[in-house]
Amino acid sequence: MALYSEKVMDHFRNPRNVGVLEDANAVGEVGNAKCGDIMKMYLKIEDDVVQDVKFETFGCGSAIASSSMATELIKGKPLSEVSQLTNKAVTEALDGLPAHKLHCSVLAEEAIQAALQDYETRTGKHVQA
Amino acid sequence: MIYADNAATTKMSEAAIRTMASLMETVWGNPSSLYEHGQNAKEVLESARQEIADIIGASPKEIIFTSGGSESDNQAILSAAMTGKRRGKTHIISTAFEHHAVLHTLKRLEKDGFEVTLLPVHENGIILPEEVAAAIREDTCLVTIMYANNEIGTIQPIPEIGAICREKHVLFHTDAVQAMGHIPVNVQDANVDLLSASAHKFHGPKGVGFLYVRKGVTLTNLIEGGAQENGKRAGTENVPGIAAMATALKEAVDNMPETSRHLIAMRDRLIDGLNQIPHGELNGDATRRLPGNVNFCFEGIEGESLLLLLDDKGIQASSGSACTSGSLDPSHVLLAIGRVHDVAHGSLRLSLSEDITEEEVDTIVRSVGEVVTYLRSFSPIWRDLMDGKKAFIL
Numbered sequence: 112m113a114l115y116s117e118k119v120m121d122h123f124r125n126p127r128n129v130g131v132l133e134d135a136n137a138v139g140e141v142g143n144a145k146c147g148d149i150m151k152m153y154l155k156i157e158d159d160v161v162q163d164v165k166f167e168t169f170g171c172g173s174a175i176a177s178s179s180m181a182t183e184l185i186k187g188k189p190l191s192e193v194s195q196l197t198n199k200a201v202t203e204a205l206d207g208l209p210a211h212k213l214h215c216s217v218l219a220e221e222a223i224q225a226a227l228q229d230y231e232t233r234t235g236k237h238v239q240a
Numbered sequence: 241m242i243y244a245d246n247a248a249t250t251k252m253s254e255a256a257i258r259t260m261a262s263l264m265e266t267v268w269g270n271p272s273s274l275y276e277h278g279q280n281a282k283e284v285l286e287s288a289r290q291e292i293a294d295i296i297g298a299s300p301k302e303i304i305f306t307s308g309g310s311e312s313d314n315q316a317i318l319s320a321a322m323t324g325k326r327r328g329k330t331h332i333i334s335t336a337f338e339h340h341a342v343l344h345t346l347k348r349l350e351k352d353g354f355e356v357t358l359l360p361v362h363e364n365g366i367i368l369p370e371e372v373a374a375a376i377r378e379d380t381c382l383v384t385i386m387y388a389n390n391e392i393g394t395i396q397p398i399p400e401i402g403a404i405c406r407e408k409h410v411l412f413h414t415d416a417v418q419a420m421g422h423i424p425v426n427v428q429d430a431n432v433d434l435l436s437a438s439a440h441k442f443h444g445p446k447g448v449g450f451l452y453v454r455k456g457v458t459l460t461n462l463i464e465g466g467a468q469e470n471g472k473r474a475g476t477e478n479v480p481g482i483a484a485m486a487t488a489l490k491e492a493v494d495n496m497p498e499t500s501r502h503l504i505a506m507r508d509r510l511i512d513g514l515n516q517i518p519h520g521e522l523n524g525d526a527t528r529r530l531p532g533n534v535n536f537c538f539e540g541i542e543g544e545s546l547l548l549l550l551d552d553k554g555i556q557a558s559s560g561s562a563c564t565s566g567s568l569d570p571s572h573v574l575l576a577i578g579r580v581h582d583v584a585h586g587s588l589r590l591s592l593s594e595d596i597t598e599e600e601v602d603t604i605v606r607s608v609g610e611v612v613t614y615l616r617s618f619s620p621i622w623r624d625l626m627d628g629k630k631a632f633i634l
């Protein structure tokens with residue numbers, strides 16, 4: 112029996128949208144090294160749509176997979192949808208996570224929220240749910 | 241595949257498997273039965289006891305067979321505590337980096353009114369005998385210190401600590417689970433009163449171990465029932481497993497001069513290779529460690545993802561990161577030697593067995609280097625370190 116679903120392992124082994132987005136206009140970082148997980152999301156928002164997204168993550172397999180899946184779920188999506196993204200949606204898209212790893216998907220949700228917060232601060236627009 | 245997690249468990253040796261399989265077929269009687277079938281089993285059991293006793297310098301009556309290291313640790317510590325309590329002594333000395341079989345038993349005793357002093361293990365992961373001497377009080381009933389640490393492999397000055405305990409008339413227990421079969425262990429030279437060992441750490445079967453109990457030391461039962469093991473551990477004995485443990489231990493000890501020479505060479509080659517990876521550091525003393533143990537911390541990465549990617553490359557190892565320990569904190573052993581959380585999450589333990597080759601060591605070095613570099617390439621911590629926003633610790 113494997114620790115993770117095939118989906119998790121796929122996103123962990125081949126993370127999508129990994130790296131830094133030089134022209135990001137919304138950046139969110141959550142978690143801390145003490146707990147062993149840090150996630151950083153770089154979003155490029157134009158016309159209220161997430162045109163591009165990249166992430167950097169320090170963390171376990173499920174943290175990397177959750178970040179990767181979250182970027183896929185928001186890429187090309189309008190902010191009205193992005194702001195509604197829940198950790199549950201990330202977990203489901205990964206075909207589930209072990210119970211003690213659910214916090215990784217929460218971190219992904221929080222990283223996106225933090226990026227939207229940053230966008231609000233930069234632009235004065237209201238986008239968060 | 242390169243199996244480098246021998247501190248977790250080992251593959252049974254062929255000789256031990258043969259012993260076990262043949263006894264399961266031929267000598268399946270109950271050693272407590274008086275007819276020949278039973279008495280044959282009794283004979284196998286007692287010759288295993290004699291063999292193990294001879295190896296560690298004990299007499300057969302001083303060996304109690306158990307279900308493994310955890311049970312031996314529990315029984316040794318609870319027994320010494322009960323003896324102490326009867327004499328009004330309720331202080332126990334141990335260390336911060338014991339196995340949980342010891343630490344959790346001590347926690348339980350604390351709830352029952354015992355006072356526990358956990359000695360510091362220092363940056364190199366080695367206890368100072370003089371600190372043991374200084375911690376001993378009038379009401380100390382037990383000192384329990386592991387022979388070799390299961391994560392960082394550091395070997396403790398057990399004979400010196402034992403001599404101090406003997407002089408001060410305090411019972412001394414050592415968890416020798418990681419040491420037995422890997423470095424010479426003799427209960428006389430080591431001055432121990434109680435010693436725990438487990439077969440699956442030296443190529444024997446799982447679920448079998450023993451407890452050495454010096455003559456005159458009173459044991460308390462964990463398991464009540466029949467009169468097996470001198471009335472100190474009830475339950476029909478696992479005769480094939482016990483005999484296979486004796487086979488495996490004899491083999492390990494007979495081959496020790498050769499295997500430890502080879503393992504130390506491989507260990508040091510591995511350490512030298514991993515030392516080439518920037519911002520990583522060996523955990524624990526470089527030489528006073530088990531022949532097959534290598535444990536590193538790499539800054540900017542997390543241990544579980546390192547393990548998963550090494551597994552993809554055919555290398556099986558372990559880590560003391562929180563994600564692998566099943567709690568939010570990284571390994572208590574790494575914290576005890578002063579590693580901060582950030583760094584302790586990025587740990588890797590490679591525990592080699594005697595069949596490891598130079599080529600395999602080089603493969604491990606190369607693979608670890610590749611995976612660490614890859615994980616750092618998208619680690620926000622690594623970026624902050626490289627951008628000078630955070631200071632390197634290692």
Ligand SMILES: Cc1ncc(COP(=O)(O)O)c(C=O)c1O
Nearest residue numbers: 308309310339341390417418438
């Ligand atoms: C130092 C130490 N003590 C005790 C144990 C427990 O041994 P067992 O698995 O046989 O119960 C282990 C093994 O995990 C160990 O490494």
